[in-house]
Amino acid sequence: MKPVAKDFIPASRIALADDHLRKAIFAGAMRPYLQAAERWAETSGRERLRTQAREARVRALRKLPELLERLEKNLLSRGAKVLWAADAEEANRLIAQECVARDARLVVKGKSMVTEETGLNQHLERAGMEVVESDLGEFIIQLAGETPSHIIAPVLHKSKDAIAKLFSERLGLPLTDDPAEMMRAARSYLREKFLRADVGISGVNLAVAETGGLVLVTNEGNGRMVTTLPRTHIAVMGLERVVESWKDLASIVQLLPRVATGQSVSTYVSIIHGPRQQGEPDGPEELVLVIVDNGRSAILNSDYAESLLCIRCGACLNACPVYRRVGGHAYGWVYPGPIGSVISPLLLGLAEAPDLPMASSLCGACRDACPVKIDLPEMLVRLRAEPPMRRKGGRMMSLGMKMWRYVMLHPSVYRWGLAATRFLTRPWHGEDGSLRGLPGPASAWLESRDLPAPAPRSFRALYRGPER
Amino acid sequence: MPEKPVAIFATCLVDSLYPDIGMGMVRVLDRLGIPHTLPPAQTCCGQPAFNAGFRDDARAVGRAFVRAFRDCEAIVAPSGSCVAYVRSHLPHLLDGTPEHGEALGLAERTWEFSEYVVDVLHKPDLGARLESPLRVALHNGCHAMRFGGIERQPRILLENVRGLTLADFERSEECCGLGGLFSVKMPQISTAMMEDKIAALLASGVDVVLTGDAGCLMHLNGGLARAGHSLRVRHYAELLGEAL
Numbered sequence: 215m216k217p218v219a220k221d222f223i224p225a226s227r228i229a230l231a232d233d234h235l236r237k238a239i240f241a242g243a244m245r246p247y248l249q250a251a252e253r254w255a256e257t258s259g260r261e262r263l264r265t266q267a268r269e270a271r272v273r274a275l276r277k278l279p280e281l282l283e284r285l286e287k288n289l290l291s292r293g294a295k296v297l298w299a300a301d302a303e304e305a306n307r308l309i310a311q312e313c314v315a316r317d318a319r320l321v322v323k324g325k326s327m328v329t330e331e332t333g334l335n336q337h338l339e340r341a342g343m344e345v346v347e348s349d350l351g352e353f354i355i356q357l358a359g360e361t362p363s364h365i366i367a368p369v370l371h372k373s374k375d376a377i378a379k380l381f382s383e384r385l386g387l388p389l390t391d392d393p394a395e396m397m398r399a400a401r402s403y404l405r406e407k408f409l410r411a412d413v414g415i416s417g418v419n420l421a422v423a424e425t426g427g428l429v430l431v432t433n434e435g436n437g438r439m440v441t442t443l444p445r446t447h448i449a450v451m452g453l454e455r456v457v458e459s460w461k462d463l464a465s466i467v468q469l470l471p472r473v474a475t476g477q478s479v480s481t482y483v484s485i486i487h488g489p490r491q492q493g494e495p496d497g498p499e500e501l502v503l504v505i506v507d508n509g510r511s512a513i514l515n516s517d518y519a520e521s522l523l524c525i526r527c528g529a530c531l532n533a534c535p536v537y538r539r540v541g542g543h544a545y546g547w548v549y550p551g552p553i554g555s556v557i558s559p560l561l562l563g564l565a566e567a568p569d570l571p572m573a574s575s576l577c578g579a580c581r582d583a584c585p586v587k588i589d590l591p592e593m594l595v596r597l598r599a600e601p602p603m604r605r606k607g608g609r610m611m612s613l614g615m616k617m618w619r620y621v622m623l624h625p626s627v628y629r630w631g632l633a634a635t636r637f638l639t640r641p642w643h644g645e646d647g648s649l650r651g652l653p654g655p656a657s658a659w660l661e662s663r664d665l666p667a668p669a670p671r672s673f674r675a676l677y678r679g680p681e682r
Numbered sequence: 683m684p685e686k687p688v689a690i691f692a693t694c695l696v697d698s699l700y701p702d703i704g705m706g707m708v709r710v711l712d713r714l715g716i717p718h719t720l721p722p723a724q725t726c727c728g729q730p731a732f733n734a735g736f737r738d739d740a741r742a743v744g745r746a747f748v749r750a751f752r753d754c755e756a757i758v759a760p761s762g763s764c765v766a767y768v769r770s771h772l773p774h775l776l777d778g779t780p781e782h783g784e785a786l787g788l789a790e791r792t793w794e795f796s797e798y799v800v801d802v803l804h805k806p807d808l809g810a811r812l813e814s815p816l817r818v819a820l821h822n823g824c825h826a827m828r829f830g831g832i833e834r835q836p837r838i839l840l841e842n843v844r845g846l847t848l849a850d851f852e853r854s855e856e857c858c859g860l861g862g863l864f865s866v867k868m869p870q871i872s873t874a875m876m877e878d879k880i881a882a883l884l885a886s887g888v889d890v891v892l893t894g895d896a897g898c899l900m901h902l903n904g905g906l907a908r909a910g911h912s913l914r915v916r917h918y919a920e921l922l923g924e925a926l
Contacts, residue, residue, distance in 0.1 A: 539874045575861025578828035598735030619739040622725040658866040662873040663904030673692045673701035
């Protein structure tokens with residue numbers, strides 16, 4: 215996926231101007247948010263679970279090299295192949311090589327954000343392969359030639375009618391408003407692909423180092439098709455997505471469906487320990503695990519390591535008042551919402567996503583929603599303090615801050631400054647004590663809101679100490 | 683009861699734009715017989731610069747804040763946002779400066795107005811009374827609620843006001859869209875959030891909206907006035923001061 219994260223502000227304006235889109239996004243984000251709240255209301259020990267899950271993830275990041283080696287060793291011992299990719303390009307190249315070596319023509323895919331990140335589909339297509347997304351949402355997105363707008367619900371921005379039209383145009387299905395009928399059409403289309411596919415490519419929700427298990431948490435059953443029907447299964451994971459033990463996994467697997475979709479439990483939790491073993495009746499003949507770095511180890515060694523705790527549940531998107539209004543596409547890359555505003559600049563480079571850290575009112579709803587308690591507002595504010603971001607603010611901004619600082623450090627200047635501001639803004643004072651049509655930085659505010667003029671007498675001028 | 687007078691941290695918005703909020707708070711403290719003082723060297727806690735990414739400037743102003751209040755036994759402010767900042771961010775920001783230790787101490791002695799009255803003074807019922815019944819929506823500021831844990835205290839104070847009824851409104855926990863620099867860097871998104879908040883407040887049919895932060899108040903009143911609505915947001919300190 216080609217990043218256009220630079221264009222957040224114009225892209226957000228487009229989303230805000232489109233009433234249908236705006237309604238779809240809002241409803242799409244609110245639904246899982248409210249459902250998650252319902253699940254929590256009937257779940258005891260929410261905070262205990264969150265603490266356990268966070269501790270499991272923190273422990274995993276602390277011992278990451280060791281855990282990844284154990285994962286590799288365990289998988290190798292059961293006949294899997296493990297490949298390491300330093301960046302997106304290497305990941306795509308390695309995966310394509312594996313496909314070409316098996317003379318693959320048709321590749322079916324399960325949901326995988328990391329392959330969206332590397333742009334794998336386009337890479338394989340350029341190498342002459344047919345690539346079919348099999349997660350229903352991703353399938354729709356692929357048919358439409360779009361990109362996902364949500365980590366969990368990629369098609370959140372599309373209405374049922376738009377999907378019906380798409381299915382009729384691309385699959386020859388008569389126009390229908392029955393979702394079940396559309397699903398049946400997708401299913402029969404995909405079933406044939408599953409049976410013919412040479413390679414299945416899946417993501418990995420989490421890997422468990424102690425036994426070398428790859429865990430997939432899914433709802434649609436396509437994940438099992440992708441990982442068992444084709445002769446070769448290639449699993450792709452970001453290198454941070456490992457935990458030490460099954461005990462560590464337990465709390466996360468309990469949390470994930472609750473916060474992601476508002477389900478108490480997901481339909482499937484698939485655990486893959488290797489290719490088909492001797493004497494086993496089914497499963498792929500080969501399993502290849504591709505572990506992708508692509509900027510993650512640099513994050514691990516930075517002030518933003520906490521962002522790697524993320525389990526890609528999408529809860530921060532649903533909770534975010536900014537995401538609720540502009541949707542995922544405005545963020546311009548694979549990861550939208552608060553987590554995207556943190557990791558897109560880190561993965562792409564700060565200059566490629568200069569506005570994303572500002573795309574938050576710092577309300578903290580994301581922090582409350584995060585199942586592993588990532589302090590997203592703290593990281594957004596930290597990113598704003600990075601030198602390239604401050605330069606982006608411009609020299610006027612820096613100068614303004616210097617003036618502000620000088621005034622705030624000198625109470626007498628502050629007092630005088632208040633009176634001076636009141637006097638100097640007089641031409642703009644409205645009858646109701648508000649400022650109208652003030653030029654400069656206030657104009658962006660004044661487009662939609664009034665601004666009060668400084669009070670005739672400040673609090674410190676009115677204050678007389680306690681009554682006697 | 684505190685031995686030394688409680689220090690009022692007016693906050694820059696209240697001091698410069700909304701002095702009546704500060705006076706309301708003073709009235710409540712007076713009625714409770716709590717001696718107070720206004721340390722003259724205070725200006726701002728530095729949060730605006732911190733949130734905008736200007737940490738050096740925030741640090742300099744934060745150090746001055748600590749020095750202005752260093753001798754105070756308790757500090758009370760009519761803003762959950764400023765209090766949350768002083769508690770959870772300032773000590774960390776001042777790590778490595780001579781004021782770090784004092785900042786840690788201040789963090790434990792700084793209270794938001796309703797929190798101070800309810801949790802420190804243990805005066806959940808101020809005996810306040812309204813002359814005519816009033817239906818009220820309480821908008822909790824995000825920083826107060828999520829970073830300061832201030833949600834229960836204003837509700838308790840308001841529930842004990844005779845003649846006041848609290849009304850629910852839709853998505854009351856959602857941000858009003860201010861967010862400091864966010865509101866001028868991304869005015870369209872900020873405005874969309876504000877308009878939704880205003881619509882929910884209007885739909886609740888209340889007579890007045892109360893909040894504990896002058897920031898939210900400035901934002902929402904700015905939007906309400908611009909759109910020509912008569913509904914207004916007030917700070918609960920001001921209303922409580924009047925109802926005593």
